[in-house]
Every structure is written in structure tokens, then in C-alpha cells.
Amino acid sequence: MPTRRRRFSPAEREQLLAAYRRSGQTQREFASRNGLSLSCLVVWLRKFGRTQTEGVPPPFLSLPGGLPGLAASRATYTIGFPNGHRLEVARGFEGKELEELCQILQRL
Numbered sequence: 881m882p883t884r885r886r887r888f889s890p891a892e893r894e895q896l897l898a899a900y901r902r903s904g905q906t907q908r909e910f911a912s913r914n915g916l917s918l919s920c921l922v923v924w925l926r927k928f929g930r931t932q933t934e935g936v937p938p939p940f941l942s943l944p945g946g947l948p949g950l951a952a953s954r955a956t957y958t959i960g961f962p963n964g965h966r967l968e969v970a971r972g973f974e975g976k977e978l979e980e981l982c983q984i985l986q987r988l
Contacts, residue, residue: 886915893924900925 900910911921957969959982967985969978
């Protein structure tokens with residue numbers, strides 16, 4: 881008689897994926913200890929393996945005292961974002977405006 885496959889809800893799947901990420905175990909060890917087939921875990925990681933925080937922009941990083949020496953120099957800063965956008969900041973740029981632009985670019 882064939883073994884009946886267990887169906888996991890999306891919430892159970894997310895809990896198991898989070899537990900796997902924290903476990904430090906190999907995929908084979910984790911699957912075996914948690915009642916999953918190795919192939920199921922591999923497919924889940926491929927399809928749903930992104931952490932819930934991926935895709936969520938990181939919080940804006942504020943530099944104490946603003947950009948170092950920006951007003952006194954001819955420096956240009958380039959800020960790269962995970963979504964591929966880049967922002968070049970020239971001398972004399974207002975810190976608050978820079979923060980707002982960065983937040984906009986993170987949401988795009």
C-alpha cells in the first residue's frame with residue numbers, strides 16, 4: 881500500500897523554511913528530522929526560499945553629522961540600491977532631501 885503524502889499549509893511551509901534557515905543542518909538532515917522528503921525541501925527552497933524580509937527595503941541609514949565633508953569638498957557620492965537603482969549625490973545636497981529620495985528609490 882503506497883504511503884500517503886502529507887500536505888503542508890503555506891503557514892506550515894513558511895515555519896519549516898524558517899526553522900531550516902536557523903537549524904544549521906544540511907538539507908538532507910533537516911528533511912529527515914522533520915518528516916519531509918529531501919526533494920520537497922529542495923523545491924520549497926527554490927520556489928519559496930526567499931526570506932520574508934527580502935524585497936522589503938532596509939531602513940534608511942542615517943549618518944551622524946550628515947555626509948562627511950560633503951559641503952567642503954567637490955565629492956560626489958554614489959549610492960547603489962539592491963533593486964539596481966543608483967543615486968549620485970553632489971556637494972551641498974540637503975540631508976533630509978537625500979533621505980526622502982533614498983526612501984523613494986527603495987520602494988521602486
